[in-house]
Each structure stands twice: as C-alpha cells, then as structure tokens.
Amino acid sequence: MASRESSAESRRPAARLYLLAPPDPAGLKDRLAAALAAADIAAVLLPLPQPDERARIDHAKALAATVQDKGAALLLDGHADLAARAGADGAHLGGVEALTTALPTLKPARIAGCGRLATRHEAMLAAEAGADYVMFGEPDTTGRRPSFDAVVERVAWWAELFEIPCVGFAASLDEVKPLVAAGADFVAIGDCIFADARGDAAAVAEAARRLAVAETVA
Numbered sequence: 754m755a756s757r758e759s760s761a762e763s764r765r766p767a768a769r770l771y772l773l774a775p776p777d778p779a780g781l782k783d784r785l786a787a788a789l790a791a792a793d794i795a796a797v798l799l800p801l802p803q804p805d806e807r808a809r810i811d812h813a814k815a816l817a818a819t820v821q822d823k824g825a826a827l828l829l830d831g832h833a834d835l836a837a838r839a840g841a842d843g844a845h846l847g848g849v850e851a852l853t854t855a856l857p858t859l860k861p862a863r864i865a866g867c868g869r870l871a872t873r874h875e876a877m878l879a880a881e882a883g884a885d886y887v888m889f890g891e892p893d894t895t896g897r898r899p900s901f902d903a904v905v906e907r908v909a910w911w912a913e914l915f916e917i918p919c920v921g922f923a924a925s926l927d928e929v930k931p932l933v934a935a936g937a938d939f940v941a942i943g944d945c946i947f948a949d950a951r952g953d954a955a956a957v958a959e960a961a962r963r964l965a966v967a968e969t970v971a
Contacts, residue, residue: 765912767968768933769795769919770824770960773891773943776800778812782819784953788946789823791954792961795939796826796864798845806835811841826864833858833865845888849878856883866920869893873910880917887911888941889920901928905935912936929960933967940964 772794774785782922785797797820801809809832820827828844829835833844833855843864846852853869856937859865860883867879868888876887890904890910898904904921911919912935920939921932932940942960 764876765936765938766820768937768964769793769939770957770964771798771939771941772939772957773798774800774816775943775947776802782816784947785816786819787952787954788957789820791957794823794825794957796828796842796939797831797843798828798943799833800830801835808838810835813841817841826867836863843885849875849882852879852884853882860932867923869921872906876907876911880915884917886918886920886939888922890924891923891941892921892922898922898924901931904928905931908932908937909935910932912938923960925955926960926963929963930967933964934970 770792772788774781774797778907799813799816801812803809803812813829817827828840829841829844831844831846833846836844836859843859843866844855845866846855847866847869852865856865864885865883866886866888867884870879870887871874879887889907890898892898908919908921918938920943921933921937922941923929923945925945929940946953946956946960
C-alpha cells in the first residue's frame, strides 16, 4: 500500500479499493475469490472471530493464498501477534495505543494500519508513531460511525497535509465517489459489498466503476 507522491506537481496514485471481509467464515474463500477477480483490490482486512489462537491462525492461512495471489495484502483485524504465523502481510489496529503496542511485532517486515481515530490529534499521533496508513469513518465496536460529512472533511484535511496514505470507509456504494474526490488513497468497502443482493463480484465491480469515474473527474 504505497503512499501518495510528495511533490505537489505529481498527481497522486489512483485510489484503490480496500475490502473488509465479513466475520462469517462460511464460504469465505469462494466469496473473496469472486470479489478479487472482479476488480483491483489493494488489501483485504480479515476479522478473526474464532475463539482460540490455533483456529484464528488456521483461518487466516487458509485464505492467504486466495488474497495474495491476486496481488492484494492480507491484513488481520487486530491480532498483530499472529500476523507472521498466519502468513498475513500485516494488521489493522484500533486506536493509537493498540498501534504502538503492535509496532515492535509488525515492523519492519509487515504493514501496520490504524483506525478508530476519534480526533485529528489521534490521527497525527498514529502517523508519528509509524502507521503505514490511517483509516477514517469505520464503525466502532458498537456499530456507530461519524457522520459522512465529517468523514469526508477528515479525509480532505489529511490528503491536503500528509503523505501517509489514508483510507476512507464507505458504508454504501454512494459514498465511494465523494471519498475519492476528497482525496482518499483507498476506499474501504465491506457490508455494502457482502450484503448486496446482486452478489459479491457484481457489487465489487460496481464499486470499482464508481471509483474509476471519480478518478476521471478528479
């Protein structure tokens, strides 16, 4: 997951999709394969709801090749201590404290991302600590998230001032284009894909189309 260009004269790399896998492991390998075949996806964030460590590792290992063979990074949702043994490319941490705790385990070989950043100050602390990217707008543990206007504002502020990439979370396909227009390097999509009645592949293809349209007019 590369950072944007630092030169004001150089156009930033095109935004890419970041897929949040559903927690239900049933049929997940096939669902991810279909989604990854439908569009370019930079990374897949994998939750690990299994009750024990061995099951979590086995679950991630079973999906690693499916994700990585398509050129996407496999990131664990938390559980940075399992990333190496699970064959993952890194982990996504919730909050600055979790990030700083995980950094010695992940660096320098693996990606350390950070989300659930409630304030601008927390986002800057995450960047200073060594986060490879920051994420804005994802739901908290209760399912609540900031207003979409607030998410767009935070993405635009970050894109204007910082080189470290930012991920904007899209709760619906309609949010993809505004996040790209605001300057998001990556757009995170999850429930709006896996709950789409058209199927995972069709929903991902639609997200990619909206992303490409937004890049064209940016």
